[in-house]
Amino acid sequence: MPDAFSFHLLATDGAARRGQIATPHGTVATPAFMPVGTQATVKGLAPEAVRTTGADIVLANTYHLMLRPGAERIAALGGLHRFMNWPHAILTDSGGFQVMSLSQLRKVENEAVAFRSHLDGTMVELSPERAIEIQHLLGSDIAMQLDECLKLPAARGELERAMRLSLGWAERSKRAFEQVPPGRALFGIVQGGDDPALRAESARVLVDIGFHGYAIGGLAVGEPQEAMLRTIGEVAPVLPADRPRYLMGVGTPEDLIEAVARGIDMFDCVLPTRNGRHGLAFTRFGPINLKNAHHADDPRPLDEASRCPAARDYSRAYLHHLVKANEMLGAILLTTVNLAYYQELMASMRAAIAAKQFDAFRNDVTTGWQRGDLALS
Amino acid sequence: MPDAFSFHLLATDGAARRGQIATPHGTVATPAFMPVGTQATVKGLAPEAVRTTGADIVLANTYHLMLRPGAERIAALGGLHRFMNWPHAILTDSGGFQVMSLSQLRKVENEAVAFRSHLDGTMVELSPERAIEIQHLLGSDIAMQLDECLKLPAARGELERAMRLSLGWAERSKRAFEQVPPGRALFGIVQGGDDPALRAESARVLVDIGFHGYAIGGLAVGEPQEAMLRTIGEVAPVLPADRPRYLMGVGTPEDLIEAVARGIDMFDCVLPTRNGRHGLAFTRFGPINLKNAHHADDPRPLDEASRCPAARDYSRAYLHHLVKANEMLGAILLTTVNLAYYQELMASMRAAIAAKQFDAFRNDVTTGWQRGDLALS
Numbered sequence: 001m002p003d004a005f006s007f008h009l010l011a012t013d014g015a016a017r018r019g020q021i022a023t024p025h026g027t028v029a030t031p032a033f034m035p036v037g038t039q040a041t042v043k044g045l046a047p048e049a050v051r052t053t054g055a056d057i058v059l060a061n062t063y064h065l066m067l068r069p070g071a072e073r074i075a076a077l078g079g080l081h082r083f084m085n086w087p088h089a090i091l092t093d094s095g096g097f098q099v100m101s102l103s104q105l106r107k108v109e110n111e112a113v114a115f116r117s118h119l120d121g122t123m124v125e126l127s128p129e130r131a132i133e134i135q136h137l138l139g140s141d142i143a144m145q146l147d148e149c150l151k152l153p154a155a156r157g158e159l160e161r162a163m164r165l166s167l168g169w170a171e172r173s174k175r176a177f178e179q180v181p182p183g184r185a186l187f188g189i190v191q192g193g194d195d196p197a198l199r200a201e202s203a204r205v206l207v208d209i210g211f212h213g214y215a216i217g218g219l220a221v222g223e224p225q226e227a228m229l230r231t232i233g234e235v236a237p238v239l240p241a242d243r244p245r246y247l248m249g250v251g252t253p254e255d256l257i258e259a260v261a262r263g264i265d266m267f268d269c270v271l272p273t274r275n276g277r278h279g280l281a282f283t284r285f286g287p288i289n290l291k292n293a294h295h296a297d298d299p300r301p302l303d304e305a306s307r308c309p310a311a312r313d314y315s316r317a318y319l320h321h322l323v324k325a326n327e328m329l330g331a332i333l334l335t336t337v338n339l340a341y342y343q344e345l346m347a348s349m350r351a352a353i354a355a356k357q358f359d360a361f362r363n364d365v366t367t368g369w370q371r372g373d374l375a376l377s
Numbered sequence: 378m379p380d381a382f383s384f385h386l387l388a389t390d391g392a393a394r395r396g397q398i399a400t401p402h403g404t405v406a407t408p409a410f411m412p413v414g415t416q417a418t419v420k421g422l423a424p425e426a427v428r429t430t431g432a433d434i435v436l437a438n439t440y441h442l443m444l445r446p447g448a449e450r451i452a453a454l455g456g457l458h459r460f461m462n463w464p465h466a467i468l469t470d471s472g473g474f475q476v477m478s479l480s481q482l483r484k485v486e487n488e489a490v491a492f493r494s495h496l497d498g499t500m501v502e503l504s505p506e507r508a509i510e511i512q513h514l515l516g517s518d519i520a521m522q523l524d525e526c527l528k529l530p531a532a533r534g535e536l537e538r539a540m541r542l543s544l545g546w547a548e549r550s551k552r553a554f555e556q557v558p559p560g561r562a563l564f565g566i567v568q569g570g571d572d573p574a575l576r577a578e579s580a581r582v583l584v585d586i587g588f589h590g591y592a593i594g595g596l597a598v599g600e601p602q603e604a605m606l607r608t609i610g611e612v613a614p615v616l617p618a619d620r621p622r623y624l625m626g627v628g629t630p631e632d633l634i635e636a637v638a639r640g641i642d643m644f645d646c647v648l649p650t651r652n653g654r655h656g657l658a659f660t661r662f663g664p665i666n667l668k669n670a671h672h673a674d675d676p677r678p679l680d681e682a683s684r685c686p687a688a689r690d691y692s693r694a695y696l697h698h699l700v701k702a703n704e705m706l707g708a709i710l711l712t713t714v715n716l717a718y719y720q721e722l723m724a725s726m727r728a729a730i731a732a733k734q735f736d737a738f739r740n741d742v743t744t745g746w747q748r749g750d751l752a753l754s
Contacts, residue, residue: 041699041706046687069673069698077676077694085690296446299454310423313462317454321446322418328705329418 003027005141005185005212007244011354015236015263018353021057021244023089023141024183025081028056030244031260031349033342034091034268039064040074040084043273044328044335047086053308053336054343057089057141059268062134063098067117067124071137079139091268092140094131094173094189096147097217097249108148110168128169132176132186140184144215145173147189152223159193166191167205174209185212187246193218194227196234203238214239215246216264220255229258236263253282253345253369257362260349272338277331279323282341283311286369290334295320308340380404382518382562382589384621388731392613392640395730398621400466400518401560402458405433407621407642408726410633410719411468413650416441417451417461420650421705421712424463430685430713431720434466434518436645439511440475444494444501448514456516468645469517471508471550471566473524474594474626485525487545505546509553509563517561521592522550524566529600536570540579543568551586562589564623570595571604573611580615591616592623593641597632606635613640630659630722630746634739637726649715654708656700659718660688663746667711672697685717 002024011018021028035042035050037058042050050058060080065071074083081087096113099106103115112127128146135143147166150158170188177186188206192198206214216235219228232247239245246266247259256267272282279291283303288295298316306312310333322330345365352361379401388395398405412419412427414435419427427435437457442448451460458464473490476483480492489504505523512520524543527535547565554563565583569575583591593612596605609624616622623643624636633644649659656668660680665672675693683689687710699707722742729738 039698039702039704040695041704044705044709046706046709068702069694073674073694076674077692083692083695083698085695297450297453315454315460317446317450318417318460318462321416321460325416325445327416327418328421328708329423331705332421332423332709 002183004183007213007242009242011356013353013356013358014261016260016349016353016358017263017265018350019244019265021089023057023185025087025089025141026056028089029347029350030265031256031346031353032056032266033256033346034059034266035339036061036268036270036273037084037086038270039068040080042335042339043277044332045339047084049336050086050339051088053339054347055088055339057091058086059091059093060084060138060140061098062092062095062131062138063102065138066095066126066134067119071134075137075139079137081139089141090139091142092135092138092144093248094135094144094146095126096131097149099126100149108165110165113146113148128172129176132173132180136180142185142187142213143177143180144187145170145189145211147191147217149191149218149221150193151221152193152218152227154193156195156198159191159195159198163191163193163198163202167202170206170209170211174211187211187213187215189215189217189248190235190239191218194223194231196231199231199235200238203235207238207240211243213244213246213266215248217248219247220250225255225258228255229262232259232262232264253342254366256342256345257349257365260353261358261362272342273335276335276338279330279334280338281311281319281334282338283373284341284368285371285373288316288373290316290319290323290330292320302337306337306340307344308337310334310336311340379560381560384590384619386618388733390730390733390735391638393637393726393730393735394640394642395727396621396642398466400434400562402464402466402518403433405466406724406727408633408637408723408730409433409643410723411436411643411645412716413438413645413647414461414463415647416445417457419712419716420654421709422716424461426713427463427716428465430716431724432465432716434468435463436468436470437461437515437517438475439469439472439508439515440479442515443472443503443511444496448511452514452516456514458516466518467515468519469512469515469521470625471512471521471523472503473508474526476503477526485542487542490523490525505549506553509550509557513557519562519564519590520554520557521564522547522566522588524568524594526568526595526598527570528598529570529595529604531570533572533575536568536572536575540568540570540575544579544582547583547586547588551588564588564590564592566592566594566625567612567616568595571600571608573608576608576612577615580612584615584617588620590621590623590643592625594625596624597627602632602635605632606639609636609639609641630719631743633719633722634726634742637730638735638739649719650712653712653715656707656711657715658688658696658711659715660750661718661742661745662748662750665693665750667693667696667700667707669697679714683714683717684721685714687711687713688717
């Protein structure tokens with residue numbers, strides 16, 4: 001019988017945490033990075049290639065999948081794991097964020113949000129209860145409550161309204177989730193923008209309601225990195241130590257390290273995949289933009305010491321050629337390189353926390369980034 | 378020390394031939410299908426994935442590579458095999474075909490062809506001698522002579538002029554190739570359109586000049602399949618039995634079987650890769666267009682008995698979803714399925730020829746195609 005959801009804290013180093021999540025589809029070592037598989041595919045990679053980069057879990061988007069191919073269709077086909085041929089853990093978001101960011105027309109009321117589909121223009125309604133139902137139909141291991149996420153900067157009144165609305169939806173999500181078979185998890189989402197009092201209230205009420213894990217939403221939405229880190233530093237300590245903490249939609253390699261240093265356990269972000277499709281590689285030497293002409297004659301691989309073959313077996317000259325020629329293989333190789341680098345970074349953080357060497361690790365990694373691209377020449 | 382080029386005829390069944398080509402980069406079982414790697418990449422697949430489909434050899438395009446990234450650059454980076462991380466055999470075309478099909482402006486004279494680059498508009502000259510030099514710089518195992526290829530229908534006078542020009546270029550290519558280190562091969566190209574007398578003259582003169590192998594060019598350029606097969610049936614028998622015969626730019630699975638039945642040993646074509654990118658799968662049951670809505674709820678894989686995981690591990694519903702959502706993974710999986718199907722077809726033909734069962738095999742395969750997509754339901 002598959003495992004029910006659980007979280008075990010294995011080690012700490014300062015605020016940084018090393019843990020393990022069990023799910024019905026395998027375990028997830030934390031701190032964990034979740035590649036984004038928006039439309040039931042991590043763009044450019046077959047699922048076994050995603051697994052080979054080191055991912056234990058991927059994120060899929062409720063908003064996209066409810067519109068196409070449809071949650072009921074995926075359920076009839078055996079659920080999302082089978083549909084996308086990914087037998088490992090899946091977290092689904094609630095759809096709220098994309099309703100706000102992708103839909104041209106939307107109407108947020110207490111009962112539900114109504115929005116115009118970006119695909120065919122039809123009006124669709126998403127309530128907290130329907131968001132849970134969809135995630136149940138998909139068969140996700142970790143479901144998220146529906147919330148309203150605002151861009152920053154935003155007026156305090158707006159932040160407060162959206163935060164309270166999200167708390168009401170959290171309560172309803174929890175009730176709706178009682179209908180879902182046991183073993184799966186539901187996470188609440190702390191909102192409140194960059195306002196410490198609103199964040200504190202949101203976190204407190206969510207903990208009172210009680211969730212399997214807690215996400216911090218509404219960050220990396222336009223605010224400076226400093227404001228993001230300050231908010232994380234304020235919110236993480238008031239969340240229960242025995243539940244995983246998920247920072248949504250973040251971030252750069254530096255963001256990940258700084259957030260882990262403040263007690264975050266889980267991340268998702270499109271940066272490694274999207275930037276890979278646009279010619280940017282994340283490496284030990286910092287980001288490398290393969291579009292630049294100075295790579296055209298460079299026989300060196302991106303990183304000869306990487307455990308990722310895509311970073312070892314192809315010259316920068318070849319990657320530059322593929323990117324300039326707009327060849328799919330350029331996007332595929334750089335997506336692979338970036339996801340492998342992100343996973344390597346998470347694995348190194350986990351090892352550093354277990355060894356109580358997180359600060360030294362953070363200094364080493366930062367020094368490598370600052371040394372830069374030309375260090376090998 | 379790597380093998381020098383050679384061809385051994387291992388078995389025949391009627392006009393169909395089973396053979397083996399040795400090259401400095403490994404052996405090629407014939408009849409062979411060469412995936413097209415236009416810009417030093419088979420679109421959508423890493424080289425090890427191309428190898429896994431069963432390919433012994435790929436084709437790369439001199440025209441594209443001379444313009445970007447440049448033949449001298451690839452030579453300085455260690456040659457095309459290293460550049461594209463493909464350690465197996467490579468055949469390069471001479472560039473002639475793309476000069477005719479891609480360049481908006483061109484001037485064909487006895488000395489050379491001058492054309493405007495489709496990339497940046499600069500005027501570039503390609504002579505028979507330069508075409509050999511470029512292919513030498515790339516390090517190709519099998520080089521092709523520069524030729525002029527006309528679309529059909531064409532006037533006899535034009536066909537005759539282009540054929541005689543190509544013969545002159547064949548002679549000069551042969552002389553230029555004497556400067557290339559031994560072990561590699563040069564193929565001549567029979568031209569003459571759909572005119573039997575011109576084809577016969579072209580073949581005879583090329584055989585007198587003497588090449589390591591002979592290609593039939595100027596087919597699949599607008600003529601009916603019947604005219605193509607008739608021309609193959611006329612030309613193949615006058616080519617020397619101890620040299621490989623390469624039908625350029627062909628074709629559908631049916632074309633391949635019919636051409637092998639007439640004595641052809643090698644093929645290249647963009648159909649499996651291009652059609653894969655456009656949602657079409659080649660299978661034992663004939664072509665399947667994954668764009669069609671009737672696949673949306675179909676849990677069956679494309680072919681559960683295929684040796685290709687991409688054909689076994691994903692439902693038609695999922696492939697349909699990926700194609701409709703314009704996801705890269707749809708193109709990747711269908712390209713893989715198609716190249717694996719083409720290679721499986723070639724391997725089956727080789728086995729059938731060795732067993733003197735080619736006619737029975739041809740009937741079986743054709744029956745499978747006619748049974749169609751819905752046979753399993």
